[in-house]
Amino acid sequence: MLRRDYPGLDDSVAKALEVIGERWSLLIVRTVMHGNRRFGEMQESLGIARNVLSARLQRLVDEEILERRAYQENPPRYEYFLTEKGLDLWPALIALLNWGDRYSPSPEGPRRLIVHKECGGTVSERGICESCGKLLTARDAKQVPGPGARQPMGAGTAAAD
Amino acid sequence: MLRRDYPGLDDSVAKALEVIGERWSLLIVRTVMHGNRRFGEMQESLGIARNVLSARLQRLVDEEILERRAYQENPPRYEYFLTEKGLDLWPALIALLNWGDRYSPSPEGPRRLIVHKECGGTVSERGICESCGKLLTARDAKQVPGPGARQPMGAGTAAAD
DNA sequence: TCGGCTTGGTTGCATGAAGCAACTCTGGTC
DNA sequence: GACCAGAGTTGCTTCATGCAACCAAGCCGA
Numbered sequence: 605m606l607r608r609d610y611p612g613l614d615d616s617v618a619k620a621l622e623v624i625g626e627r628w629s630l631l632i633v634r635t636v637m638h639g640n641r642r643f644g645e646m647q648e649s650l651g652i653a654r655n656v657l658s659a660r661l662q663r664l665v666d667e668e669i670l671e672r673r674a675y676q677e678n679p680p681r682y683e684y685f686l687t688e689k690g691l692d693l694w695p696a697l698i699a700l701l702n703w704g705d706r707y708s709p710s711p712e713g714p715r716r717l718i719v720h721k722e723c724g725g726t727v728s729e730r731g732i733c734e735s736c737g738k739l740l741t742a743r744d745a746k747q748v749p750g751p752g753a754r755q756p757m758g759a760g761t762a763a764a765d
Numbered sequence: 766m767l768r769r770d771y772p773g774l775d776d777s778v779a780k781a782l783e784v785i786g787e788r789w790s791l792l793i794v795r796t797v798m799h800g801n802r803r804f805g806e807m808q809e810s811l812g813i814a815r816n817v818l819s820a821r822l823q824r825l826v827d828e829e830i831l832e833r834r835a836y837q838e839n840p841p842r843y844e845y846f847l848t849e850k851g852l853d854l855w856p857a858l859i860a861l862l863n864w865g866d867r868y869s870p871s872p873e874g875p876r877r878l879i880v881h882k883e884c885g886g887t888v889s890e891r892g893i894c895e896s897c898g899k900l901l902t903a904r905d906a907k908q909v910p911g912p913g914a915r916q917p918m919g920a921g922t923a924a925a926d
Numbered sequence: 927t928c929g930g931c932t933t934g935g936t937t938g939c940a941t942g943a944a945g946c947a948a949c950t951c952t953g954g955t956c
Numbered sequence: 957g958a959c960c961a962g963a964g965t966t967g968c969t970t971c972a973t974g975c976a977a978c979c980a981a982g983c984c985g986a
């Protein structure tokens with residue numbers, strides 16, 4: 605997009621979209637939630653151009669949605685983790701996931717299911733456990749293969765660090 | 766964005782973003798929810814380029830998120846309404862709204878508040894009425910001016926048609 | 927009847943973001 | 957010494973976006 609801000613719009617949805625509304629940004633947050641923390645993992649799992657991935661990671665770190673931590677010196681190598689701010693995007697992602705499932709379903713059913721770590725219940729559109737009724741956050745949930753799963757899913761299933 | 770699809774990604778979030786992840790799309794859905802139904806109203810309330818608005822409306826109609834209805838013949842004039850599919854984006858918009866409120870707050874407080882039509886209770890991040898506890902949809906909620914409201918808000922407050 | 931106004935677009939052009947491939951840089955391995 | 961891996965960066969091309977001007981069909985007022 606030419607400019608990523610929405611001048612003249614001062615509501616909170618526009619502000620949110622200025623930060624995470626760019627192409628790829630939300631998918632990067634999502635892939636980190638799935639446990640892909642390294643540049644190469646993300647690049648492979650998303651099929652994104654490397655320069656664009658580099659620019660998005662930079663911006664997401666600047667916006668304090670991701671945090672970059674070195675896991676080795678010499679040569680320096682980094683991993684990216686979600687901050688609280690990043691983890692708090694989980695409800696929005698769940699809402700989009702469910703909307704996508706409802707209106708563009710795969711014939712075999714969803715590839716991934718989000719379940720409550722504690723009781724194994726499925727997670728509703730609003731991020732509520734359908735089994736125990738609790739209001740969940742990113743830390744309470746994990747993904748498991750759904751009926752439409754094809755390949756082994758990338759990396760782990762951990763949402764938080 | 767160069768291309769709006771995400772080839773190789775077959776999960777539901779990516780599918781949802783292919784449809785409503787383009788710049789402006791979600792803001793157009795939002796402004797229609799706020800009661801701006803006509804081309805000129807949307808153009809003014811969003812400050813979007815007219816050709817881009819035209820292209821986005823076309824696509825949103827194609828995707829059956831909006832429905833175009835003539836309100837007069839000669840010359841033909843149209844209004845745009847949300848379909849069920851469009852109304853079902855409400856939980857995602859509420860999640861983004863709350864995320865934006867939390868992390869980029871206006872000093873005076875939110876400009877708009879979303880309240881439950883029936884009991885007047887405020888609507889939580891997950892689209893649940895904080896007063897009566899009901900799980901709400903777009904039709905159950907309306908927006909009212911918040912503490913940070915400045916100008917009279919565009920058009921009405923109706924969410925549905 | 928003539929020009930101007932309103933609504934809802936479409937067209938043409940300039941700019942900049944996304945995609946792709948090649949390159950860099952640092953260290954480890956054979 | 958040659959080669960490989962990880963994490964980017966650089967250069968080039970292409971397409972989407974923003975802007976402004978234009979079009980079209982009816983209505984309005986003088």
